[in-house]
Amino acid sequence: MTLGLVCDACDTLSPLSATLCSTCGAALGSKTVPGPSPAPRSCPNCGSEIPGQHRFCGFCGARSDGADLRPVWLAGPSTKTRLVLVGTDGQDSLSFPLTDGEHVAGRLEGAVMFPEDRLLSPRHATFVLQAGKLWVRDDGSHNGVYIRLRAPKIVPSGTLLLIGEQLIRVESALPDVLPYPDHEGTYFYCSPHRTARLTLVQFLTGGDVGLIYRSRGDTVTIGRELNDVNFPEDPYISGRHAQIVALEDGRFQITDLGSKNGTFEKVPKIVQLFSGDQLLLGQQLLRIELG
Amino acid sequence: MVNCRNCGRANPPHLRACQYCGHALAVESVPRGALRGRLVLVRPDGSEGGAHPLFEGANILGRGSGPLFDADSFLSPVHLRCEIGGGRFVIRDAGSLNGVFLKLTEEEPLLDGAILRIGQELLRFDLMRPPKLLPDGTEVMGSPHVGYWGRLTMIIGRTQDGRIIDGTSFPLAGEAVTIGRERGDILFSEDGYVSGQHARFSIRQGRTFLQDLASSNGTYLRIPAERVVQPGIFLLLGQQLFRLMSV
16 A cells, blocks of 8 residues: 555645645645635445545545445445455555446546556446356457466467566467569568567557567567566566467467466456456456455 | 560560560660769679769669669669769669668668668668557556657568568667677677677657668668769669769
């Protein structure tokens, strides 16, 4: 759990040493609220008093501005199925109890809302709990939903992986184009012919392609050092992190090599979840607990 | 119809090359002025081979222009146009498939989409821009964008419909990125024609540059359209290197 100062004006968390809010610039820690402040209300969920300018209940976390009155977290123990938010320190922080039905997650919508996470689409995904079974559905989000591999997995060409901070697409290498003359009988000059078995494409923040790596062999290891592909600057990647093997049928076997932070695969449109699964939505790491 | 000078068969007049043998069809006969220069073949060992005369006015060269050019299947039938007038030499790519490459002698501005040849490699430079948010305020997720300003991509082929096939690609960050066979930030360890340390890409005040680092075989930049050159420069045409000399 991070300690900091919550801005009275916009609820952004700023470092303890800050004197001005990093988002809206309002003074922190000062009680000189300009103009009349809205009257306090009582929380629709737990009944605690909420200062007028706050959007969320400080005791139970329910939204208090009338937009969505469902309790958000730390609700009653009526259900054991929940999403547990894992903090950057690896400790559990918030938990989102799930009842039967649909639970929307996003930056601006839903009960599972993270207003500060710009990697989330306004409406990102929906958790569907039905008869004790849980699914997550990607609601057409831009950045998708990623699930941590719990065992080696065979995936098709084009699968996106998150390894440390790296977003990497695994692709079959294009079939070799043999030299041929154009309509004037001229041959195209290009770099020498080097057959590849698999291609890794790194995507950068903002969507640009970064590194493209073509492997001549069937097996590629990825990590911080001494692998085929290394990201020495990535603090979240393990020394030997993941292995990718090109199979004869054009698919790939992905194996996490016991990394600290795991290897994540982008889930297709909808996937069933099981206890202990870990999901990444934007920057939020969520652990699934099924009751 | 136009008869091919090589095989003698008739071709429609709009063709630039014989549809039967690929030989260049007669290019418009340019009235010849005085001899002004020579294009001298530079052999792989550095010695000079044959020379092709250049005259005042427009000189159009390609596969079929003479014994120096006929055997190079990487030359287009109409490849290079060299205009000489008033002591000025202007080099122009005459719509060739593989381009006209100029050997770098000093640091050269590098534009978006520039094509270069280093050793046996054909490379493209693309400018990269800082990441932007989507219209709905979402940030596009990806590996950390550590201020990359360019990307160097190996060109490994061309499909029948003319699409370029990209191979290995390297993002460029920092003030300067050095490439070479053994030393540098990006290594072409499989290419024996790349020098240990070969060339440097750099950025200053938002402008990008390419400089050859005294490599054995040189760094070559494709001329986008045309360029005024000085006698003494080296041109890479197809598989062969030439030196432009004045007379």
